[in-house]
Amino acid sequence: DIQMTQSPSSLSASLGDRVTITCRASQSVRNYLNWYQQKLGKAPKLLIYAASTLQNGVPSRFSGSGSGTIFTLTISSLHSDDFATYYCQQTYSTLYTFGQGTKLEI
Amino acid sequence: QVQLQESGPGLVKPSETLSLTCSVSGDSITSHYWSWIRQPPGKGLEWIGHVYYSGSSRYNPSLKSRVTLTIDTSKNEVSLKMDSVSAADTAVYFCAKRAYGSSFWLDPWGQGILVTVSS
Numbered sequence: 116d117i118q119m120t121q122s123p124s125s126l127s128a129s130l131g132d133r134v135t136i137t138c139r140a141s142q143s144v145r146n147y148l149n150w151y152q153q154k155l156g157k158a159p160k161l162l163i164y165a166a167s168t169l170q171n172g173v174p175s176r177f178s179g180s181g182s183g184t185i186f187t188l189t190i191s192s193l194h195s196d197d198f199a200t201y202y203c204q205q206t207y208s209t210l211y212t213f214g215q216g217t218k219l220e221i
Numbered sequence: 222q223v224q225l226q227e228s229g230p231g232l233v234k235p236s237e238t239l240s241l242t243c244s245v246s247g248d249s250i251t252s253h254y255w256s257w258i259r260q261p262p263g264k265g266l267e268w269i270g271h272v273y274y275s276g277s278s279r280y281n282p283s284l285k286s287r288v289t290l291t292i293d294t295s296k297n298e299v300s301l302k303m304d305s306v307s308a309a310d311t312a313v314y315f316c317a318k319r320a321y322g323s324s325f326w327l328d329p330w331g332q333g334i335l336v337t338v339s340s
Contacts, residue, residue: 116282147324158315158333159266164326202266206325209279211256211268 117141117205121214128219132193136217138186138203147207150179150188153216154199162201163188193219223248225316225331233338239306243299243316243331250274250292254319255299256327257290259312267312271319272299306338 118141128134138148146166151159161170163179166186176191190197198221203214229241243255254277257269270280272290280288287304299316313335317327 145324149324149326151327158330159327160330161326161328164320164328165322165324168323170328204266204268204327206319206327210281213266213268216265 116210117144117208117212119203119205119212119214121201121203121217123217124215125218125220127221128193129221130193130195134190134193134219136188136201136203136219138181138188138214140184140186140205143183144205144207146182147205148179148181148186149204149206150177151202151204152197152199153202159202223318223329225318225329227314227316227331227334229334229336231335231337233306233310233336234340235307235338236305239301239303239310239336239338241301241314241316241334241336243301245297245299245318248318250294250297250299253321255290255292256317256319257299257301258315258317258327258330259310260315260333261309261312269301269314308338310336311338312336 120139122137148166150163153159167179178189200216200218224246226244233239251274254271254273256271272278274292289302291300313333315333317330
């Protein structure tokens with residue numbers, strides 16, 4: 116299995132802050148890396164796919180980068196709507212795996 | 222606009238079979254793989270597996286012996302059956318479409334259904 120490790124597991128930040136979440140894969144996943152946002156009681160929402168492509172309708176303050184084993188999700192200026200849990204996911208191997216999540220709190 | 226809706230019993234007894242259905246609207250069910258993912262209360266996401274209308278499927282090895290995914294093209298539905306459930310299978314179960322391009326991603330997702338395993 117490809118293990119996905121996110122850091123940090125939790126993060127406290129303020130409105131307007133720039134934040135970066137890192138996701139590390141235990142082996143190369145090329146660009147088969149996606150980012151999701153999940154709010155309490157809701158389904159995950161796709162933010163970024165193929166490591167750096169912004170999903171339609173997602174604000175441009177979100178961006179993704181990386182390839183191989185290290186990836187980052189950056190929010191350039193935090194809005195109140197951004198406080199949620201974020202997951203990375205690899206779809207390179209036949210067993211898709213998620214990171215453990217990063218909870219972004221005020 | 223693609224919409225997915227999970228349905229099924231919210232309570233299943235230990236050792237019995239969990240059966241869920243995902244109704245797909247706004248898209249051709251024969252054009253994509255369809256995934257199931259679960260999330261135990263307060264925990265992270267676990268991919269269960271995915272299925273294509275032809276019957277081609279992949280499962281998480283940790284669940285493979287107990288899970289069967291099928292598609293009913295006449296009803297535009299994806300089904301999940303999980304045998305011999307225990308309390309560890311208590312979770313919110315989501316279905317999602319596997320989209321593809323330069324890689325694969327899951328979008329959209331259904332709203333999810335909470336299934337509790339308890340006697």
